[in-house]
Amino acid sequence: MSARDAVAAAFREERVKVLATLIHLTGDWELAEECVQDAFEAALAHWPDDGVPRRPGAWLTTTARNRALDRLRRSNVEATKLREAAKVPDAEDDEWGDDRLRLVFTCCHPALPLDARVALTLRTVAGLTTEEIARAFLTPTATMAQRLFRAKAKIREAGIPYRVPAPDLLPERLTGVLGVVYLLFNEGYSGRRELAEEAIRLGRLLEQLMPTETEVRGLLGLMLLHHARADARTNDAGDLVPLDEQDRARWHRGLIDEGVRLLTGTTTPYQLQAAIAACHATAATAQDTDWWRISVLYEQLASLTPSPFIELNRAVAVAMADGPEAGLTLVDALDSSDTLDGYHLLPAVRADLLRRLRRRTEAAAAYEQALTQAPTEPERRYLRRRIAEVRG
Amino acid sequence: MRYLMLVCVDEDVEPNADPQPWIDQMEGRGVRRMGNRLRPVRDSTTVRVRAGEVLVADGPFAETKEQIGGFDILECADLDEAIEIASKHPAAAFGTLELRPFWER
Numbered sequence: 001m002s003a004r005d006a007v008a009a010a011f012r013e014e015r016v017k018v019l020a021t022l023i024h025l026t027g028d029w030e031l032a033e034e035c036v037q038d039a040f041e042a043a044l045a046h047w048p049d050d051g052v053p054r055r056p057g058a059w060l061t062t063t064a065r066n067r068a069l070d071r072l073r074r075s076n077v078e079a080t081k082l083r084e085a086a087k088v089p090d091a092e093d094d095e096w097g098d099d100r101l102r103l104v105f106t107c108c109h110p111a112l113p114l115d116a117r118v119a120l121t122l123r124t125v126a127g128l129t130t131e132e133i134a135r136a137f138l139t140p141t142a143t144m145a146q147r148l149f150r151a152k153a154k155i156r157e158a159g160i161p162y163r164v165p166a167p168d169l170l171p172e173r174l175t176g177v178l179g180v181v182y183l184l185f186n187e188g189y190s191g192r193r194e195l196a197e198e199a200i201r202l203g204r205l206l207e208q209l210m211p212t213e214t215e216v217r218g219l220l221g222l223m224l225l226h227h228a229r230a231d232a233r234t235n236d237a238g239d240l241v242p243l244d245e246q247d248r249a250r251w252h253r254g255l256i257d258e259g260v261r262l263l264t265g266t267t268t269p270y271q272l273q274a275a276i277a278a279c280h281a282t283a284a285t286a287q288d289t290d291w292w293r294i295s296v297l298y299e300q301l302a303s304l305t306p307s308p309f310i311e312l313n314r315a316v317a318v319a320m321a322d323g324p325e326a327g328l329t330l331v332d333a334l335d336s337s338d339t340l341d342g343y344h345l346l347p348a349v350r351a352d353l354l355r356r357l358r359r360r361t362e363a364a365a366a367y368e369q370a371l372t373q374a375p376t377e378p379e380r381r382y383l384r385r386r387i388a389e390v391r392g
Numbered sequence: 393m394r395y396l397m398l399v400c401v402d403e404d405v406e407p408n409a410d411p412q413p414w415i416d417q418m419e420g421r422g423v424r425r426m427g428n429r430l431r432p433v434r435d436s437t438t439v440r441v442r443a444g445e446v447l448v449a450d451g452p453f454a455e456t457k458e459q460i461g462g463f464d465i466l467e468c469a470d471l472d473e474a475i476e477i478a479s480k481h482p483a484a485a486f487g488t489l490e491l492r493p494f495w496e497r
Contacts, residue, residue, distance in 0.1 A: 111471055158493050159393040161470040169472065 003047035006056065011040055014057040015127055016198075020099035021061050024162060026068050029152040033124075035071070039064035100125070101164050101205060108177045109160050116151035121180045122187070123148055126198050136187060170210070177206070178219050178270065185223050196227055207262075218270030221262030225277035228255035239378045244286035256281045272301040291320035308339040316349055324353040344373035348383065360390045394425075394494040395474045399462040401487035403432050409482030411462075418466075423477055427464030458488055466491075 001009070015036065022032035039060045053059035107120040122128045122136075134144035154160065165173045181202050188196025203220035210216050232250040235241050260278050265271055276297045283289040298314035311334055319327020331350050340346045351366035364387055371383045401407065411429075418424035433452040440447045452459055461483070468474050471491070478489040 109471075111475075158491075159395075159469075159471040159474070161472050165472065169476075 001052075003052055004044070006047060006052040007040065007043045010043065010056040010060060011127075014060055015040070016100055016103070016125055017057060017098060018060045018064055019124060020103040022064050022068060024099045024102060025065055026072070027162070028068075029124075029155065031068055031071060032064075035064040035067040036060070038067045042067075098205075100202075101209060102162050104177055104181075104202060104206075105164050105173060106155060106160060106162050108173070108180050109155070110173070110176055111158060111160055112151050112154060116147050116154075117176070118180055118183055119144060119147050120151045121184065125202070126184055126187075126195055128195075164209070171213075174206075174210070174213065174216070178215055181206070182219055182223075182270075185226075189226065193230065196223070196230070199223060200227060214264055215268050215270045217262040217264055218268055218272075218274050221259040221274035222270055222277055224255045224259035224262070225274060225281045228252040228259065228281055239381070243280060248285070251281065266297060266300060269301065269305050272297055272304070276301075289320070291317050295321050308334055308337070312340065312346060312349060319353055319356075324356040328353045328357070342373055344370045344375065344379070346370075347373070351386065355386070355390055360392075363390045393468060393470055393474070395466045395468070396492045396494065397427075397464040397466055397474070397478055397481075398460050398490040398492065399464070399481065399483045399487060400458040400490060401461040401483055402458050403461065405486060407483065408486070411482055414481050417480070418464075418477060423466055423468045423473070425465040425467050427462065429462040430460060432461075433459045461487070 018039065019032055019036045022036055023029055026032050026035075042063050043056070043060060047053075104121065104125055107124060108117045112120070119133050122133050123130065128136075130145050130148060131141050133139075133148075134141040139147075155162075164170075181199050184202070185196050185199035188199060200220070200223050203216070203223055206213075206216045207220050228251050229243075229246065231252070232246040232248070233241060256278075259274065260282065263271065263274055263278060266275050276294055279290050279294050279297070295314055295317035298310060298317055302310045302314060311330065315327045315330035315334065318330055328350070331346070331353060334340060335346060335350065347366045348370040351363050351370060354360075354363035354366055367383050367387045367390065371380060371387070374380045374383055415424060415427070436450075436452045438449045438451060438453060440449075464481075466474055466477055468477060471493075474491050478484060478491060481489060483489065
């Protein structure tokens with residue numbers, strides 16, 4: 001591996017940890033970010049000649065800390081802050097410990113607005129640039145930069161602590177963290193694979209910290225079971241391959257087994273979603289899928305967290321278990337409730353059910369409606385193909 | 393950190409809890425420095441000076457359903473401790489508590 005590759009690898013693997021430690025040492029988010037940036041630039045300058053250090057993370061942390069000390073000395077900061085930053089790490093073998101969880105809990109503090117929590121986690125934990133986050137949320141970059149700036153200012157000025165919450169606070173704070181981690185995972189699911197892996201890493205870390213926490217296990221299980229299918233989800237042309245057409249030999253058996261081992265029950269939302277994902281992941285063929293169990297799990301999920309999206313998924317499962325007629329009844333009920341107005345999957349599901357009932361004219365009309373609402377080109381291609389079939 | 397805790401309540405709702413046990417507890421812990429209940433907004437006066445003229449008017453700063461009914465000054469480690477203290481105040485169960493950090497540390 002070249003020195004340049006080593007820096008890139010360290011950026012992927014060590015950046016969050018180094019940043020989390022620097023924030024812990026300095027208590028200053030902006031300073032920490034700048035010094036971590038400096039440390040990676042120093043690595044690019046020195047590693048090609050001096051060689052890659054044995055512990056790149058420790059090297060980067062030490063370099064960033066020294067940079068921070070320099071800056072604090074020059075800006076004449078009060079002595080206490082300087083002493084804090086100069087503190088030697090606890091462990092003797094120059095390991096700096098892991099402050100990533102502190103970072104996660106602080107980024108997800110409920111005193112920050114939700115959009116800021118998400119943005120800050122994506123920026124600091126996932127390492128996205130401000131521009132990338134702005135694009136993901138269809139927000140001008142300047143607005144996103146301001147949002148991040150405001151969030152960091154509030155952490156500082158309102159006294160939001162940099163720590164993992166006390167045991168009595170942990171459950172409620174954890175729910176917020178899990179929501180952000182899952183959002184991060186979904187960001188990765190739609191393309192940025194390393195984000196999904198970062199979300200899984202965070203999930204694993206949370207699971208280590210709270211091995212008995214049902215929903216931590218549930219979310220981690222859910223993410224693993226979805227991620228196990230990542231290789232089979234797109235074809236060579238980059239198009240999405242539907243679940244029933246995926247090559248199951250390309251599913252990652254180890255991740256599926258690990259995900260299934262994390263299932264502990266069906267009484268909480270993430271556990272339920274993981275149980276549904278497990279039904280798919282453990283079916284030897286698409287025909288072997290236990291749709292009846294999936295429809296029951298969706299029903300339980302809908303009673304815990306009512307949502308028209310869950311209802312639509314339930315309708316699909318019911319159609320597979322009890323026939324398209326039964327599914328269509330549920331879809332029509334959703335259609336007349338107007339809660340999913342403009343959501344392309346509602347007419348798309350309806351069209352599929354009508355097609356299976358051989359009501360071709362109605363199916364074509366529903367596909368046409370879905371076509372006008374579908375947001376991506378691969379989805380529109382799929383719908384045009386279906387329209388051609390039913391008009392056959 | 394020092395915080396001003398504003399106790400905001402609907403004045404039409406009779407407080408159903410005595411804050412004294414909370415006050416005793418928090419002064420015992422050394423986190424409540426001072427505080428008081430305020431007279432209702434019908435006794436409130438606003439003052440502005442515009443173009444050198446003192447403008448005095450009846451009423452509160454803003455007409456809202458909930459009004460500042462009292463305040464406490466808290467001195468505690470961080471926002472999480474302030475939130476914990478606020479959540480134990482009896483008014484938290486029917487009103488809203490706002491935590492504002494002091495400008496100076």
